[in-house]
Amino acid sequence: MTTDEPSQTPGRTPLISVRDLTVSYDVARTGRSLVAIEGVNLDVEEGEFVTVLGPSGCGKTTFMNVIAGLVQPTSGEVRVGGEKVTGPGPDRAVVFQDYALLPWRSVFDNVKFGLEMQKPLRGEGWRDRVQEAIELVGLAGFESSYPRELSGGMQQRVGLARAIVAKPRILLMDEPLGAVDALTREVMRDEIEKLITATGKTVLFITHSIEEAILLGDRIVVFKSHPGAIKEIIRTDIQRPRSERSVQSDPRFLELRDHLWDALQGEATAAAKTSGS
Numbered sequence: 001m002t003t004d005e006p007s008q009t010p011g012r013t014p015l016i017s018v019r020d021l022t023v024s025y026d027v028a029r030t031g032r033s034l035v036a037i038e039g040v041n042l043d044v045e046e047g048e049f050v051t052v053l054g055p056s057g058c059g060k061t062t063f064m065n066v067i068a069g070l071v072q073p074t075s076g077e078v079r080v081g082g083e084k085v086t087g088p089g090p091d092r093a094v095v096f097q098d099y100a101l102l103p104w105r106s107v108f109d110n111v112k113f114g115l116e117m118q119k120p121l122r123g124e125g126w127r128d129r130v131q132e133a134i135e136l137v138g139l140a141g142f143e144s145s146y147p148r149e150l151s152g153g154m155q156q157r158v159g160l161a162r163a164i165v166a167k168p169r170i171l172l173m174d175e176p177l178g179a180v181d182a183l184t185r186e187v188m189r190d191e192i193e194k195l196i197t198a199t200g201k202t203v204l205f206i207t208h209s210i211e212e213a214i215l216l217g218d219r220i221v222v223f224k225s226h227p228g229a230i231k232e233i234i235r236t237d238i239q240r241p242r243s244e245r246s247v248q249s250d251p252r253f254l255e256l257r258d259h260l261w262d263a264l265q266g267e268a269t270a271a272a273k274t275s276g277s
């Protein structure tokens with residue numbers, strides 16, 4: 001299996017640049033600190049779709065939260081567009097696994113919140129932007145519904161619309177399809193692929209699904225645990241548009257799936273040994 005070479009062209013600044021990133025958490029209960037990720041380096045080019053794959057607890061969410069500006073590095077740094085990240089900003093939007101919608105607000109007002117978080121709304125132009133985002137994720141007609149009236153898949157579409165409404169350069173998606181049923185997941189993977197291809201966004205997409213990582217990614221960043229770190233980076237090299245169905249017979253898809261399966265199984269075995277079980 002060929003792993004990835006550094007993706008940056010000499011002289012060009014990558015959109016996201018992660019250098020020697022280490023994050024440890026102070027765990028009050030034990031009085032010790034826990035190293036969640038250690039020595040992570042990654043460059044992401046503008047327009048790239050990077051999937052982050054790894055077992056649960058290997059530090060994927062921590063990694064994404066540092067890029068989002070929600071968690072501060074213990075050492076090392078993250079730069080976006082050359083600027084050091086010190087907190088959240090309008091250039092980055094997050095789609096959370098548990099949707100994180102406001103239950104007392106309608107679909108329209110939840111999506112509007114994506115704009116309100118950035119700056120006070122003036123005039124009426126924002127209405128068209130909210131409507132446009134709702135249409136892009138396929139929720140036209142549900143503007144006045146409330147989250148509790150929607151299926152999990154539809155709620156996650158609202159989360160996606162809220163993230164894209166302010167037109168961020170970077171979408172950070174933390175296992176966004178983890179909580180929806182298998183059929184909806186299949187449909188939404190295909191739709192996310194189309195939506196991102198159409199809008200040309202730079203995406204960091206976290207998943208623990210091997211198929212999802214291959215189907216969506218230009219590159220796959222494989223994490224290992226104890227402590228969390230990058231195990232390898234693989235370029236997928238599968239022609240787009242890809243669909244859940246079409247890739248199933250692609251020899252490259254099958255090769256990658258086998259390889260990643262072995263890589264993750266090795267991780268699971270190592271994790272079991274470390275924990276003494």
Ligand SMILES: Nc1ncnc2c1ncn2[C@@H]1O[C@H](COP(=O)(O)OP(=O)(O)O)[C@@H](O)[C@H]1O
Pocket residue numbers: 025026027034035036054055056057058059060061062063228
């Ligand atoms: N706020 C926190 N305080 C203490 N430990 C944390 C915190 N967040 C995550 N951890 C620990 O850091 C490790 C990595 O967690 P996380 O980044 O959520 O991994 P993943 O998203 O891959 O499941 C885990 O051992 C987790 O228990």
Ligand SMILES: [Mg+2]
Pocket residue numbers: 060061062
């Ligand atoms: Mg996580």
